[in-house]
Amino acid sequence: MSTNSNFSFIHTSDIHLGSNQYRNDYRANDFIRVFQEILNLGIIHHVDFILLGGDVFTSLEVLPENLTKIVEILKYFKSTTKESIPLIAIEGNHDIRKYSRGTRVNHGQSWLKFLASLGLIILLDANINDPPEQMFPKYDFTLKKGGKIRVKSAMIYGTRYLGQNPEEYLLKIRDAIKVDDGLFHILIQHFGIQGQMENVPGIEFQKVQILKDRVDYLALGHFHLQFTLDDWIYNPGSSEATCSVDFSYKRGIFLVNVLSMNKYVKRVYPIVLRNRNFIWKTIYFNKQFKDKEKLNRFIVQKLKNSLKNLRTDLEPSDPKVPILFLSLKGIKPAKSIKIDEKYLSKILSETLPLVEVRIYQKFKNPLKTIDKFF
Numbered sequence: 001m002s003t004n005s006n007f008s009f010i011h012t013s014d015i016h017l018g019s020n021q022y023r024n025d026y027r028a029n030d031f032i033r034v035f036q037e038i039l040n041l042g043i044i045h046h047v048d049f050i051l052l053g054g055d056v057f058t059s060l061e062v063l064p065e066n067l068t069k070i071v072e073i074l075k076y077f078k079s080t081t082k083e084s085i086p087l088i089a090i091e092g093n094h095d096i097r098k099y100s101r102g103t104r105v106n107h108g109q110s111w112l113k114f115l116a117s118l119g120l121i122i123l124l125d126a127n128i129n130d131p132p133e134q135m136f137p138k139y140d141f142t143l144k145k146g147g148k149i150r151v152k153s154a155m156i157y158g159t160r161y162l163g164q165n166p167e168e169y170l171l172k173i174r175d176a177i178k179v180d181d182g183l184f185h186i187l188i189q190h191f192g193i194q195g196q197m198e199n200v201p202g203i204e205f206q207k208v209q210i211l212k213d214r215v216d217y218l219a220l221g222h223f224h225l226q227f228t229l230d231d232w233i234y235n236p237g238s239s240e241a242t243c244s245v246d247f248s249y250k251r252g253i254f255l256v257n258v259l260s261m262n263k264y265v266k267r268v269y270p271i272v273l274r275n276r277n278f279i280w281k282t283i284y285f286n287k288q289f290k291d292k293e294k295l296n297r298f299i300v301q302k303l304k305n306s307l308k309n310l311r312t313d314l315e316p317s318d319p320k321v322p323i324l325f326l327s328l329k330g331i332k333p334a335k336s337i338k339i340d341e342k343y344l345s346k347i348l349s350e351t352l353p354l355v356e357v358r359i360y361q362k363f364k365n366p367l368k369t370i371d372k373f374f
Helices: 025-044 064-080 111-117 167-176 205-211 292-306 341-351 366-373
Strands: 007-012 049-052 087-089 148-151 154-158 184-190 217-221 227-229 233-235 253-260 264-271 278-285 323-330 356-363
Touching (some): 087 154, 167 205, 278 292, 292 323, 341 356
Parallel strands (some): 154 184, 217 233, 278 323
Antiparallel strands (some): 148 154, 227 233, 253 264
């Protein structure tokens, strides 16, 4: 192997473009901004390609203005790099999901197919029901179709999301990957590994091991928590938080350098992205409020005191302006006092330098406690 076969790439996944989280335009733009940051990092680090491990979009339902931004960003990236950094993607479950129904569709449509038709990305997919020798046809740039593509000394294989039981295809995928071509094998898949996220199903690690003698780098997507296993399985996590739980996860992208010496040697570097800041706060009610205005003033004053060091000179589009997750605990207000979360969130966002406020009511319920006791 010669040094001219050295290459580098970025591995990212679960970007969830088109997300309109909390119906907040600033949050919608956060996902697009982070995607642009990933592309810029590709340019800065002079990578040879970028892997997109599925769930590039959050659903098939994307606002036209957001899709326009995404297309323009990709066109600019393609022009700026003179097409030297291909974006190689697979479809995840969200890419083929109707958000309003929460169901996957099987009619072949997706925004990734649309971007591939424009020549903005390379979308890989296998002929999963064909014999192993026919499963991964070479990518055809005219037809915009194929299951594998070579970049320098990397051979990249990929399939779309294979459902909740992808392990039934693993042996067939293994048999379809060549072992004697002298190349570095990358397989892009969209599934999780059991045990990496609590109470979230995935494939048993031992079942994935069947791929190890054929795959040098298993590029996963699906789980939003970053993890690596056995120095050949890599999951970068989501590029931006899609829910309140995600904010607590280690997430980002991987920058990978592969050196061709007597054997391939890879160096994997996690990179943390410039995500939206967040704050968790808890307010305890030591007495029962019976007046809604007094309750709201109490909350606002408490937060003014505890968040007095927040910067007030930033525009909401700046990711340093945080989201507040507010937990209300203690003695539940009187039955006549119903906390209007939407109104309270609006007041707090206008009063304090916050881009969004999410409120969680976790008051004590004496009846529930007694029932549990008995």
